[in-house]
Amino acid sequence: MNTVQQLQIFVAVVDNGGFARAAEALGMGRPGVTNAINALEDSIGVRLLHRTTRRSSLTGEGELLYERAT
Structure with missing residues (x-):
């Protein structure tokens, strides 16, 4: 899987509010x-x-990457 695909998955995780929904x-x-996010x-x-176990939230770096990726 390439970085662009990993970024698309990352954006989907944020947009959908979690790994399962993404x-x-x-x-x-x-x-x-999970593997794509870990690799990224x-x-x-x-x-x-x-x-x-119940949710995920962006780190400061994650917020910056999400803004740039979208």
């Missing part, structure tokens, strides 16, 4: 979404989302 909207499995975070070296 996976459903994108027609892919939740593990695929690893490749740029920053944490983009604060994750809990």
Whole structure:
């Protein structure tokens, strides 16, 4: 998966309010979404989302990337 695809998945996670809803909207499995976000975070070296068992929220860096990606 390339960086552009990972960014599209990241935007979908933010727009849909979570990993499960983004996976459903994108027609892919939740593990695929999780792996794409993890790979994106690893490749740029920053944490983009604060994750809990019930929700995710943007970090400061995530907010900046989301603004640039959209």
